[in-house]
Amino acid sequence: MVQHTQIDASFAALSDATRRGVLEQLGRADASITDLAAKFHMTLTGMKKHVGVLEQAGLVTTQKIGRVRTCKLGLHRLEQEAAWIERHRRLWDARFDELHKIVEELTQKEKVDGRQKRE
Amino acid sequence: MDARKESESTPLKNRTTVERKSERELVVTRTFNGSARLVFEAWTKPELFKRWWAPKSTGMSLLSCEMDVRAGGSYRLEFGRDASKPIAFFGRYVEVTAPSRLVWTNDESNEGAVTTVTFEEKGGKTLLVLHELHPSKEALDATMAGMEGAMPEQFEQLDELLLTLSV
Numbered sequence: 001m002v003q004h005t006q007i008d009a010s011f012a013a014l015s016d017a018t019r020r021g022v023l024e025q026l027g028r029a030d031a032s033i034t035d036l037a038a039k040f041h042m043t044l045t046g047m048k049k050h051v052g053v054l055e056q057a058g059l060v061t062t063q064k065i066g067r068v069r070t071c072k073l074g075l076h077r078l079e080q081e082a083a084w085i086e087r088h089r090r091l092w093d094a095r096f097d098e099l100h101k102i103v104e105e106l107t108q109k110e111k112v113d114g115r116q117k118r119e
Numbered sequence: 120m121d122a123r124k125e126s127e128s129t130p131l132k133n134r135t136t137v138e139r140k141s142e143r144e145l146v147v148t149r150t151f152n153g154s155a156r157l158v159f160e161a162w163t164k165p166e167l168f169k170r171w172w173a174p175k176s177t178g179m180s181l182l183s184c185e186m187d188v189r190a191g192g193s194y195r196l197e198f199g200r201d202a203s204k205p206i207a208f209f210g211r212y213v214e215v216t217a218p219s220r221l222v223w224t225n226d227e228s229n230e231g232a233v234t235t236v237t238f239e240e241k242g243g244k245t246l247l248v249l250h251e252l253h254p255s256k257e258a259l260d261a262t263m264a265g266m267e268g269a270m271p272e273q274f275e276q277l278d279e280l281l282l283t284l285s286v
Binding site for chain 1: 132136149152174247
């Protein structure tokens with residue numbers, strides 16, 4: 001239901017002109033980090049950082065084959081599903097942590113009330 | 120398709136698991152240290168429900184919560200970050216069996232799931248199982264692709280942005 005951490009990460013990733021350019025480029029064809037660095041007149045290290053941000057936001061995936069790291073748009077289906085499940089799990093975990101506190105509070109209250117009745 | 124994730128950081132904390140059981144089913148589980156009667160109460164009394172459904176860490180807040188907890192009764196939850204643009208979730212209770220079973224529909228989308236929550240008490244603890252049955256594989260896939268139920272406006276903005284980029 002609530003996945004805005006991921007959305008915020010996407011927006012942060014998209015706030016940079018070079019990164020938007022990289023996405024545009026990858027929309028046309030997959031490319032290696034070396035290709036991208038050359039195309040955007042950047043150092044390899046600089047491009048690695050940009051790709052890292054896009055990868056964190058789930059907008060780009062990379063795969064290393066031999067010595068070449070290839071970048072492509074989006075996540076693989078299964079990775080996307082696993083990422084969604086983890087986000088969903090965190091939401092329910094946060095909810096259930098709160099619910100847990102309420103259940104403990106109600107349980108305590110009943111114990112106290114029970115004692116008071118007996119006394 | 121068994122993408123199970125569990126909390127590993129704090130061993131004392133009860134674990135929350137989420138699992139896609141089949142093409143159409145999603146299951147969430149957690150054990151609570153209390154009776155089924157009390158856990159059930161926290162799901163069916165609005166004043167209690169409000170306190171946990173939209174935890175602060177998610178950045179959302181429950182703006183209103185109406186629940187007519189009986190078979191055929193309706194519920195409506197409105198929440199969001201901005202009171203002028205609430206996101207509503209609504210539907211009907213199909214089955215209400217205290218303190219062991221709750222079933223409701225999710226009618227905010229045409230392809231909404233049916234949610235069943237069971238509360239099973241054992242040795243003073245309660246195992247909660249939340250089961251979502253989606254009308255089709257595509258409906259659950261769409262939910263998991265994040266296109267439904269999340270933050271429609273932000274998705275629209277993101278879609279627009281991605282569209283501009285792909286031209």
